Amino acid sequence: MLERESDLLNGLKNDDENTFKIIFKRYYSRLYYFIFEFIPYDDLVENVIQDTFLTLWNKRYDLDDDTNFSAYLFTVARNNCLYRLRSEKYRKKLFVEGSADSMELELNASILSTVDTSVYAFREIERIIEETLDQLPAQCKNVFLLRINAKKNKEIADELNISVKVVEKHVTKGLKVFRKALKDYLPLIGYLFTL
Template identity: 25%
Template sequence: MLTDQKYYDEAALLLRMAENDQAALGAIMDHYTPVVYPYLLYWVKNAELVQEISQDVFISVWRNRHRLLEVSNFSGYIYTIARNKAISAINADLSRMRNEVKEEAPEITATSAPQVELKELSNLIDAAVATLPPKRKEVFRLSREEELTYEEIAERLSISRNTVKGHMVAALVYLRDYLKTHADIVWILLLFW
């Protein structure tokens, strides 16, 4: 089997992929999926979505196969793609949740006070952000409230851009989960207001 450690020759597989060999992609997938999948699952927390993202990671590798010979650290390359895909998925999930709240809000506001609902939702988000660890909270606020780029945050806090990204991914995952578990309580309270 190509993916057995004693037979796994990553450099040869990357060369074959650069030459459009799909079997080489299969061997790379067999080797990296057991590592990429749990990594994505840790951040995204949705097995079905993680399967799609895992496939997207390898599709990205295939689409950029002509550049693979320039990649000096392929495992780092795979992790970077996976991390970026996870961030995109988390951001998309948060956007979807915001849109759902906006879509539901007009129905609810017809029977209740809109200012109270918005204040309750704002309070819920503030409560979630308040429970973040201090450095993560600071990174999140600089990104969302001051709208600084990752580079600007890294410079201001004297940390690396990757550390900023890590804090943002962790914060977004936490906030998404927090809102999923606590938002229903707010909407129930608002319905009976």
């Protein structure tokens, strides 16, 4: 089993497609959902992430020995994404200029451009978030995950076969934990941004 980053790196440099597939499977969904939060357009995100992996493959010989795949892929995905959004044509295709959605996208793009995707912070935060999510009671976590999925309370209620009232209760509870956890994260998250 290929597990360590250095093994994966060696595999890549030896043109091993299996290694490439392992990396793809490990990071695809993470990158997709991360970018999707900033740019909620399926096709665009799909393209951005696929291009990200193509870049990894095409640049495999140039990768440094201490490459951290998570950091590398997040960085490439972020840059790809910003690059696309710079294109006038793309923006026109996505939305009407001046609408609330377009304002939000502008805002998100500017935030994405300040996110520092350097190694440490990302891994650390991923770990903390995973732990925090696991601390939520099962049903509360489910609701929370669906909520992240941009589902409305009514849809969540239908999907989990519970009442809207119960969903609201879980959301409030989840948000409380979320907010408390955020408080702890804040000093750490500070590292994510360039000054």
